[in-house]
Amino acid sequence: xxxxxxxxxxxxxxxxxxxxxxxxxxxxxxxxxxxxxxxxxxxxxxxxxxxxxxxxxxxxxxxxxxxxxxxxxxxxxxxxxxxxxxxxxxxxxxxxxxxxxxxxxxxxxxxxxxxxxxxxxxxxxxxxxxxxxxxxxxxxxxxxxxxxxxxxxxxxxxxxxxxxxxxxxxxxxxxxxxxxxxxxxxxxxxxxxxxxxxxxxxxxxxxxxxxxxxxxxxxxxxxxxxxxxxxxxxxxxxxxxxxxxxxxxxxxxxxxxxxxxxxxxxxxxxxxxxxxxxxxxxxxxxxxxxxxxxxxxxxxxxxxxxxxxxxxxxxxxxxxxxxxxxxxxxxxxxxxxxxxxxxxxxxxxxxxxxxxxxxxxxxxxxxxxxxxxxxxx
Numbered sequence: 001x002x003x004x005x006x007x008x009x010x011x012x013x014x015x016x017x018x019x020x021x022x023x024x025x026x027x028x029x030x031x032x033x034x035x036x037x038x039x040x041x042x043x044x045x046x047x048x049x050x051x052x053x054x055x056x057x058x059x060x061x062x063x064x065x066x067x068x069x070x071x072x073x074x075x076x077x078x079x080x081x082x083x084x085x086x087x088x089x090x091x092x093x094x095x096x097x098x099x100x101x102x103x104x105x106x107x108x109x110x111x112x113x114x115x116x117x118x119x120x121x122x123x124x125x126x127x128x129x130x131x132x133x134x135x136x137x138x139x140x141x142x143x144x145x146x147x148x149x150x151x152x153x154x155x156x157x158x159x160x161x162x163x164x165x166x167x168x169x170x171x172x173x174x175x176x177x178x179x180x181x182x183x184x185x186x187x188x189x190x191x192x193x194x195x196x197x198x199x200x201x202x203x204x205x206x207x208x209x210x211x212x213x214x215x216x217x218x219x220x221x222x223x224x225x226x227x228x229x230x231x232x233x234x235x236x237x238x239x240x241x242x243x244x245x246x247x248x249x250x251x252x253x254x255x256x257x258x259x260x261x262x263x264x265x266x267x268x269x270x271x272x273x274x275x276x277x278x279x280x281x282x283x284x285x286x287x288x289x290x291x292x293x294x295x296x297x298x299x300x301x302x303x304x305x306x307x308x309x310x311x312x313x314x315x316x317x318x319x320x321x322x323x324x325x326x327x328x329x330x331x332x333x334x335x336x337x338x339x340x341x342x343x344x345x346x347x348x349x350x351x352x353x354x355x356x357x358x359x360x361x362x363x364x365x366x367x368x369x370x371x372x373x374x375x376x377x
Contacts, residue, residue, distance in 0.1 A: 005031040006123045007048075011041040011067065012056040012085065020110065021054065021085075028116055038062030042070055045077050052122050054106075057086035057097065065100045072101040079129075081122045085110075167195030219262040219354055226256040226306060229263055230291055237274050244278050247286035256291060257377035259306055261355045266375070269351040270308065272344040273371050277312035280369075285313040293377060305357070305374040312370075317363040325361055348373075 008030050010021050018034045025032045033050065035041050039062055045053065053071070057064035064084055072078050084097040087108040094105050103125075104118050171192050234250050241248035259266075277287045288311045296303035317325065328346035352359045355375050363369040 005029060006052065006119075007031045007033070007050040008052045008054060008119065009041065009044055009050040010034045010054045011036075011038065011059075011064070013037060013059045014056070017056070017085075017108070021115070024110070024112055024115060025119065030119070038064065038067035038070075041067055045071065045080065046074070049077055049080055051080070051126055052119065053080055053082045054085055054119075055082050055102075057084055057088055057093070065096060068097075068100040068102055079126075081126050083118060083122060167199050171195050171199075217350060217354055219265060221260055221262055223258050223260050224263045226259055226291070227252065227254075229267070230256075230289075230308075233267060233270055233274075234289065237271075237278075240278060241287065244281075245283035246278060246281055249286060249288040251288070251290045253292040255293060256306060257293060257304065259375055259377060261375065262351075265351045266355065269348040269373070270310075272348050273310045273373070276344065277310050277314065277369070277371075281312045281314040285368075287312045294374065304377045306377040308373045308375075310371050311368060313368040316365040316367055317361070317369055318365055319363075322361060322363060326359075 008025055010018055010025075010032060012018050012021070012034075013036050015036070018036070022032045022034055033044060035044050036059075038055075038059055041053065041055070042062075044050075055064045055067060059067075062070075064086070068082050068084075071080065071082065078101075081103040082101060083104040083106055084094075084102045085106045085108065086093065086097075089107050097105050103122055106115055106118055230252055234248075234252075238248055274287070274289070281287055288309075290307075290309040290311075292307050294305045294307045296305075326345050326349035349359055352373055352375070357373065357375040359371065359373045361369065361371050
């Protein structure tokens with residue numbers, strides 16, 4: 001990895017000193033800027049902060065101490081290290097330099113090896129400080145994300161317990177009725193059966209998410225014709241759309257390619273998207289299914305995909321929720337809390353990813369939602 005040049009600002013009212021230091025530093029691959037006064041130094045530092053300032057003490061107008069103190073009082077530039085350069089060699093002068101905020105001190109006349117050693121040391125230190133600051137910020141960000149994930153998992157667990165407890169209560173009531181009142185059991189049995197199926201499906205979805213997270217979701221790949229596969233799915237959903245009072249528009253291209261994939265898993269993914277579209281579209285609205293072939297361009301020239309798009313005229317999804325729509329641990333919106341934990345979209349995303357495909361969502365509140373699934377064709 002290439003190490004960027006250090007940008008060093010030299011401040012001295014003596015042109016000969018500026019030329020000497022500039023030449024020495026440039027010989028060692030440093031990028032050098034030079035100014036002859038403290039006022040100009042402050043302007044240069046604020047305009048384009050260097051990695052290091054080499055600052056003469058004895059200058060007319062604003063001396064080196066005053067310049068360094070002014071830098072320390074400006075939060076935007078206070079972290080830039082300063083090496084004082086001076087013919088003053090009294091220990092008290094050096095103490096005053098450090099009290100003003102200097103990091104190091106070089107005495108005139110210069111010794112090239114000493115100057116380069118001190119400059120390299122300060123540059124290394126400032127870069128280490130920046131790297132440490134970035135690492136600390138990354139660590140803080142990771143800790144915040146971990147806390148958020150733990151909270152999401154806790155909320156997910158609480159909702160999951162609620163979703164399992166409710167149907168299991170119905171099953172318990174049915175078991176009691178079977179023992180005490182056979183006639184009552186005959187009435188409640190359909191509810192108990194429905195509750196059992198709900199719990200069974202929920203546990204199966206949890207297992208699917210676990211398998212996908214651990215890379216163990218099983219796929220049975222084979223090449224299948226897409227047109228009859230889609231026709232079968234559409235036929236199953238037409239009566240559901242009619243019963244829900246929805247329009248069901250279908251546009252399927254005639255040139256769809258065969259697909260290598262797990263037809264049953266992909267059917268489950270498409271069924272989940274259609275079910276959601278029907279569920280969140282009010283009576284009188286419409287759901288549209290489109291299937292076509294997309295051809296790649298540019299670096300993707302020669303590639304093609306089967307594109308399946310499902311659009312509804314439902315209530316839409318708020319923009320702040322879209323980035324997390326496929327996250328299994330994100331809790332459903334409050335008004336959807338009775339609908340369950342909503343693992344379906346997480347499973348859809350993982351099924352599509354297992355086929356080396358992609359799925360995306362676009363939505364606008366009050367207008368509807370579009371899911372687009374693309375599979376290699």
